[in-house]
Amino acid sequence: MSRQLLTGNAAAAWGARLARADYIPAFPITPQTEIIETLSAWCDTGEMAARLVTLESEHAMLTAAAAAAATGVRVFTATSSQGLLYAMEMIYTVAGWRAPFVLVNVSRGLASPITLEPDHTDVLAARDAGFLQIHCATCQEVVDSVLMAYRLAEDARVRLPAIVNLDGYYLSFTREPVELPAPEVADRFLPPFEPHELAFRASQPLSQAVVVLGGSTYSYFRYESHLAAQAALAVYDEIAADYAALTGRRHDVVETWRLEDAEYAFVMMGSFATKAKAAVERLREAGVAIGLLRLRLLRPFPAAAIRRALAGKRAVAVIDQNLSMGRGGVLHGELAAALYGQPDAPPILASFIGGLGGRDLPSEEFYAIAEVLREAARSGVTPPQRLLYTEHELRELRKLQAIALAERHDPRLGGRGP
Amino acid sequence: MYRIRLHGRGGQGIKTAGRMLGSAFFLSGWEVQDATVYGAERRGAPVYAYVRADHGPIHERGVIRDPDLVAVVDESLVGIPSAGVLQGLAGRGLLFILSTTPAALWQQRLNLPDRVLTLAPPAGAPPIGTLCVGAAARLTGVIDEAALVAAIRQELAGMPAAVVERNLDWARRAYAELAPHAGRVVEGGSGTAVGYAAPDWVDLPLEPAETAAPAIHAALTSLRVPTGLWRTLRPVIDYDRCNRCWWVCSEYCPDGAITVAADGTPRIDYEHCKGCLICVAQCPPHAISAIPETEATNP
Amino acid sequence: MNETAFKRLKDLPSQRLLGTGTPLCAGCGGLEALHQIYDILGGRSVFVNAAGCMTLLAVYPFTPFRGAWLYTAMAGAPAGAQGVRDALDLLLAKGRLPPAEDLTVVALTGDGVAYGMGLSATSSAIERGLDFLYIVYDNEGYGNTGQQYSEATPLGAKTATSLRGFAGRKKDLFAIWTAHRPAYAATVIGAEPLDLARKLEKALSLKGPRLLLALAPCPTGWDFDPKDTVEVGRLAVRTGVWPLKEYVDGKVTHTRLPHPRLPVEDYLRTQGRFRHLFEPVRDEALLARIQAQVDDYWAGVT
Structure with a gap:
């Protein structure tokens, strides 16, 4: 086992290769395309015994993916942003088929306005679909998570599809040292897919994904998927232990960083959480007892682990790299629901929105957030939600606006004047 | 509050009948709620409509579980449990059936003494919802003929004049035939929050995907339908x-x-x-x- | 057509393989064609279905199929067929599936999908050379939602969204398919079961994308008595409104040449959806346009 420099996209492709995926329905979209290009090349050279088929849309891609999984092969597919949304009807639909496969989503902000750089609003749109969701912070985690996602999704107690999420640019196009598990290690960790009775065969009649009439029947099937997703929490712990035993790398449902003795905490998801780690180090040097909680699993939601990790903290800042219009940060809402009414819940749960469309989170902002937390803890007053956005940024935006609005404002061109 | 269900099959004008009866109440000064319930929308498949009418705003919704009147256009539905005609009739409520079979026989057959009324469809009339509307209007005793006629005209607006007249004729005939039973249907109460039957809630167990996916592991099960x-x-x-x-x-x-x-x-x-x-x-x-x-x- | 197993009507299968008890309307012309197909195709098949009337063939826990069925969503049946076919091929190639366990992959959709929402998926599946049979039951409207006009609705037809008669023209799906140069494409109708059987026989002898486009007389949507389904279908053929034809090896052949070709009126009069063409006053201009469309078509048939 040797370490090598890989982009997040390459790590995702390696995950599919080490999982010995049979079938890869594909459709290109930035910043995911490198994944399918890499896999396509391996299929061509025979390094991977898989078939890659480019469909005409992500909707068709997801349909083909789930249909193949429902026929009993191991399926890998990948998309991003608008592609995920285009597939959204099938994201919800196929989760109910109980046909497991892995979808890598390379996060990218959603239109409008359209952009290429990341935030998590895309993958959060799939939050309630029935897909499990694992969020990565490093390229190493990407390959590890793809393998773990297959074990989790295919487990007989779960049988739900899974999304492995990595951030566009900050992981997808960024190289980091990655240790790839040896193929025999991957094989030992992940046995071949066993579809049991849910696969099409000439000798066994089987109608799948059948329509139901009536709310009672419907409620049963929907809730069973929910129960299976919840059961995935305990199954995940077993899998994480197995993976750690084989590779020495342990990835728990949540990652904590200097949190145990902390009075304050950042809560984040995705690759920017490593920036929070760096900030925690500097803040600790400055005497601030702060730590980090990063969610790796979003679905199933690790509520108990979150409660344990944040019990007794004086104030917590949830930094959401997403935006639910008219509500704010999605994670903030999820955290509040998990903590409300719990003994030892932090009295202050502050909400910050940052990193939309790839907007950077400089370390000074983490330091300032820590200051806001300390002030809130002193006063007992939860601060209002804040968008991480500076005077300087607004001035720069005004320059762009001035150009965009030039004719409207120029009296010589019939405008109203400034 | 009056709670009335109309049962028939797709193609027998049940949806329109429900609206006619709803409008007849409404034009008579009642607060009204009417709706049609269909499973798969198919000609010939069982369908029903329901009408609620009250003196003030109606907060109830959905299926009527405790009807004051069930009116049946298609008598063949009475014996089909899945059609739900008899649902909620065990305790009280009146059953009206378009049928040539005497009411007494139905009462005996269904064990609903004194609670079944029938009307033989007039010559030339198909089993059609309008007949039940005329009957139901009379049975409540609170809808006069003018309101009935106005409601039918309103719901059939846009239909050829001959169709409207035919329906009016049927409704009037049923209204007249049921005159001896005017007021037989009485308003039901609204139940009680004391001593109610508690729901037997259950915690769903997690079951294997083979069982808990909407999949059928068998052939030709439709033969059971x-x-x-x-x-x-x-x-x-x-x-x-x-x-x-x-x-x-x-x-x-x-x-x-x-x-x-x-x-x-x-x-x-x-x-x-x-x-x-x-x-x-x-x-x-x-x-x-x-x-x-x-x-x-x-x- | 030579060497067919279906020389006479007597040669048609006498066993009914598709189960009874489905919730489709009494007199459904689509179901008529489907059972004729299933009687020949049999249960070693997987039907990949898209939203439409026939989604209700299998309503939990009841299925009329002996073999397999997968409901997808509205747009994606050909993509679902792709996934199933590819998975079966992979399993066969890797020795994980005995050849005896293989299945014929069938996409089953109505005209709303075939002519509209699913056309992109269809075009791409044909382009990829997917080995599948695509069965369309074309009842010329969104039947499952109460017959609104679709891209398959013919000129003049009254639907729930064209109360004065549809002003557009029925899209030529057969031509769209043949422009892709598929392995096979044919129009069929349940009223002509021998013609249907021979075409299915030919389709099943070929590999690649294959279409059976069945006109599906619809008592509910077209407003006629259910007992007339076969008669309406027969008139569609005899008036030339529904040409029976097939495409194979780059060539289109008509399998029925209506002689004498009856006036389209004979067909239109059977259905309430065209009643406004005749009463209260005859719409001579529109009747002439509809007749001219049919005449133009047959003028091009040599």
């Missing part, structure tokens, strides 16, 4: 005239409900035949005829 109950007319083969040219009737039957014996004799599967009568129309020697289901005796 008795679509023969949709039928109002029954095709009957006169085997003396039958040519055994099964490739006509059996091939054309959309449902595959005409099976073929080894000697080529076609047999109609009455448990599933929906009564489309394509076989009657296509049989070369005219060996298949249609008889009313009510006159049929099961083989």
Whole structure:
């Protein structure tokens, strides 16, 4: 086992290769395309015994993916942003088929306005679909998570599809040292897919994904998927232990960083959480007892682990790299629901929105957030939600606006004047 | 509050009937809620409408579980449990059926003493929702004929004049016929939050995906669905005239409900035949005829 | 057509393989064609279905199929067929599936999908050379929602969204398919079971994308008595409104040449959806346009 420099996209492709995926329905979209290009090349050279088929849309891609999984092969597919949304009807639909496969989503902000750089609003749109969701912070985690996602999704107690999420640019196009598990290690960790009775065969009649009439029947099937997703929490712990035993790398449902003795905490998801780690180090040097909680699993939601990790903290800042219009940060809402009414819940749960469309989170902002937390803890007053956005940024935006609005404002061109 | 259900089949004007009755109440000064409930929207499939009418705003919604009146357009539905005609009639409530069978016989058959009324459809009238509207309006005793007529005109606006007049005639006849029973249907109460029957809530167990996915691990289970109950007319083969040219009737039957014996004799599967009568129309020697289901005796 | 197993009507299968008890309307012309197809195709098949009337063939826990069925969503049946076919091929190639366990992959959709929402998926599946049979039951409207006009609705037809008669023209799906140079494409109708059987026989002898486009007389949507389904279908053929034809090896052949070709009126009069062409006053201009469309078509048939 040797370490090598890989982009997040390459790590995702390696995950599919080490999982010995049979079938890869594909459709290109930035910043995911490198994944399918890499896999396509391996299929061509025979390094991977898989078939890659480019469909005409992500909707068709997801349909083909789930249909193949429902026929009993191991399926890998990948998309991003608008592609995920285009597939959204099938994201919800196929989760109910109980046909497991892995979808890598390379996060990218959603239109409008359209952009290429990341935030998590895309993958959060799939939050309630029935897909499990694992969020990565490093390229190493990407390959590890793809393998773990297959074990989790295919487990007989779960049988739900899974999304492995990595951030566009900050992981997808960024190289980091990655240790790839040896193929025999991957094989030992992940046995071949066993579809049991849910696969099409000439000798066994089987109608799948059948329509139901009536709310009672419907409620049963929907809730069973929910129960299976919840059961995935305990199954995940077993899998994480197995993976750690084989590779020495342990990835728990949540990652904590200097949190145990902390009075304050950042809560984040995705690759920017490593920036929070760096900030925690500097803040600790400055005497601030702060730590980090990063969610790796979003679905199933690790509520108990979150409660344990944040019990007794004086104030917590949830930094959401997403935006639910008219509500704010999605994670903030999820955290509040998990903590409300719990003994030892932090009295202050502050909400910050940052990193939309790839907007950077400089370390000074983490330091300032820590200051806001300390002030809130002193006063007992939860601060209002804040968008991480500076005077300087607004001035720069005004320059762009001035150009965009030039004719409207120029009296010589019939405008109203400034 | 009045709580009334109207039962029939797709194609018998149940939706319109529900609206006619709703409007008749409304035009009489009542607060009203009416709706139609269909499963798969299919001609011949059971369908029902419900109407609530009260003196003030109505907060109840959805299925009427405790009806004051159930009016049935298609008597063949009474014996079909899945049609739900008798649902909630155990304790109180009146059952009205368009039927030539005497009410006394229905009362005995259904064990609903004094709570079944019937009306034989007038000559020339099909089993149609409008008849039930006229009957229901009279049975409540709170809708006068002018409101009934206005409601029907309103709901049939845009239909040819002849259709409107025909429906008005049917509704008036039913209204007149039921005059001796005016006011038989009385408003029901609203139950109580004291001493109610508690729901037997259960914690769903997590079950294996093979069981808990909406998948059917079997063949031909649709045979358990008795679509023969949709039928109002029954095709009957006169085997003396039958040519055994099964490739006509059996091939054309959309449902595959005409099976073929080894000697080529076609047999109609009455448990599933929906009564489309394509076989009657296509049989070369005219060996298949249609008889009313009510006159049929099961083989 | 030579060497067919279906020389006479007597040669058609006498066993009904598709189960009874489905919730489709009495007299459904689509179901009529489907059972004729299933009687020949049999249960070693997987039907990949898209939203439409026939989604209700299998309503939990009831299925009329002996073999397999997968409901997808509205747009994606050909993509679902792709996934199933590819998975079966992979399993066969890797020795994980005995050849005896293989299945014929069938996409089953109505005209709303075939002519509209699913056309992109269809075009791409044909382009990829997917080995599948695509069965369309074309009842010329969104039947499952109460017959609104679709891209398959013919000129003049009254639907729930064209109360004065549809002003557009029925899209030529057969031509769209043949422009892709598929392995096979044919129009069929349940009223002509022998023609249907021969075409299915030919389709099943070929590999690649294959279409059976069935006109599906619809008592509910077209407003006629259910007993007339076969008669309406027969008139569609005899008036030339529904040409029976097939495409194979780059060539289109008509399998029925209506002689004499009856006036389209004979067909239109059977259906309530065209009643406004005749009463209260005859719409001579529109009747002439509809007749001219049919005449133009047949003028091009040599």
